Amino acid sequence: MIVEPTFGYWKSIDIIDRIDKPIIITMKEPWAILKPKISNIPSQVIFNSSMDTKYLEELYFSLRKTIDDSETIIGIGGGTSCDTAKYLSWKSHDQDDIHINLILIPSIISVDAFLCSSIAIRKKNKVNYIGESEPNEIIIDFELIKKAPKYLNRAGVSDTISITSALGDWKIAHEEKDEKLDKRVFDQAKSIAENLMKAREDIQYINDNGIKALVNGFYNEVKLCEEWGNSRPEEGSEHFLAYCIESITKKHYIHGQIIGLNILISLYLQEQYAEFSLEKIHRFFNDIKLDINPKSMNLSNEVLKKAIKKVKNYVMKENLMYSVYNSSKLDLDKNIRNLMRFIKSI
Ligand SMILES: [Zn+2]
Known part of the structure; x- marks a missing residue:
């Protein structure tokens, strides 16, 4: 508990x-x-x-x-x-x-x-x-x-804001694999992410309310996942791509930064299944001054491209939860140029 x-x-x-x-x-x-x-x-x-x-x-x-x-x-x-x-x-x-x-x-x-x-x-x-x-x-x-560096504390949005892309994956798994989707849990997860975003100014400054918003976001998200029985409401393709990148480079990244970048990639790929708009989440990252540019993490385009090409096999091999990367509607080979262009525009 x-x-x-x-x-x-x-x-x-x-x-x-x-x-x-x-x-x-x-x-x-x-x-x-x-x-x-x-x-x-x-x-x-x-x-x-x-x-x-x-x-x-x-x-x-x-x-x-x-x-x-x-x-x-x-x-x-x-x-x-x-x-x-x-x-x-x-x-x-x-x-x-x-x-x-x-x-x-x-x-x-x-x-x-x-x-x-x-x-x-x-x-x-x-x-x-x-x-x-x-x-x-x-x-x-x-x-x-x-007393800790602000940019690291701000990265604490990571596992609460990852709800925004995890929910799109859940909808895809529900439609394509008939995975159970509980509307009450789904809506609760959505409001946890929305509440976090309301505190954007406080999070940017890491003042008392910002710290409270970040910690309560974590608390509510962990509690909801415990009640539901797994991390489906909070974790999906954005985490899986991060694991895939880390398996290639053997490096660790600041969780909030790499998850932030991958959320935008997931929302882009989820298209009509995305539960949150790409622009809204991107604006939130800008507002709280969370740097999600690949360059800020020393993540090269080559590594990103390699990971995106590999991720479909990776999620199947690792037996990760069904997400946009499993979907037969997603043709990454065909879309990779557009996706890399999108990443460059972030
Ligand atoms: Zn995480």
């Missing part, structure tokens, strides 16, 4: 000071901000940058002797800090039946990982999702989030 985040100004400091000898999992930047402000002394401060399963297991074994049910682990930072904290709490429960108190304090809101119960670990350099972690609290500290 998803945990509803609580908001506050320097709330991270209150939390750290309230808990007796917490174990803190963090990164250099947020810890440098918080350390001078707290009066409590944590039992341990662990900086972790690796989600490799072997390393995580070693980390757990080194902590194992000292932890019991009274322990609190606080993850403070980006995805790696929060996922490490989630892993340690899951592992102690799974292996030793210890119930650690888990608190997550994201220092940046560029992706929704801090809200998801699954844990992203790496096994032989491949991402695996394991476990079900249940944090006791998720804290959104306005002051801490505002």
Whole structure:
């Protein structure tokens, strides 16, 4: 079950000071901000940058002797800090039946990982999702989030705004594959995306309301997908093309930027099935100053062209959900010149 985040100004400091000898999992930047402000002394401060399963297991074994049910682990930072904290709490429960108190304090809101119960670990350099972690609290500290670069926080529109193209894929899957489409869930997803777009000015400035809009967008979207049972309302062809690009270049991109670009490509290809107009979404990206130009991500035309040619086979091979890329009505070989011209015009 998803945990509803609580908001506050320097709330991270209150939390750290309230808990007796917490174990803190963090990164250099947020810890440098918080350390001078707290009066409590944590039992341990662990900086972790690796989600490799072997390393995580070693980390757990080194902590194992000292932890019991009274322990609190606080993850403070980006995805790696929060996922490490989630892993340690899951592992102690799974292996030793210890119930650690888990608190997550994201220092940046560029992706929704801090809200998801699954844990992203790496096994032989491949991402695996394991476990079900249940944090006791998720804290959104306005002051801490505002210290992260604005362009990264703005990229947090990614997994909420991807609804705009995921819905078109859902309609295509419904019509061509008779996949179940629930009108209530569909409309709810649509209004989550529309509400996010209403907060465009606040998102551009990353002020309190902008942070709230981004976090609530994530919360509502994750909750809706949990209720529905899969990520159909939120994830579709825009994510699949990103996975395909990443499988070619073996690079990671800022999620909001690559998903943003791919949403426009999906809306262009979905034609009459697109639930949102291309112009409307493009304007939203411009208004919040999210740079979705391929050049800003060091994504060459050659790689894009290669990925677009490959994506149909890729989604079938990876057994991804039915989307515009599966549709027999889409002839990418024939349309590639027009599509590349469109991408250049973005
Ligand atoms: Zn995503």
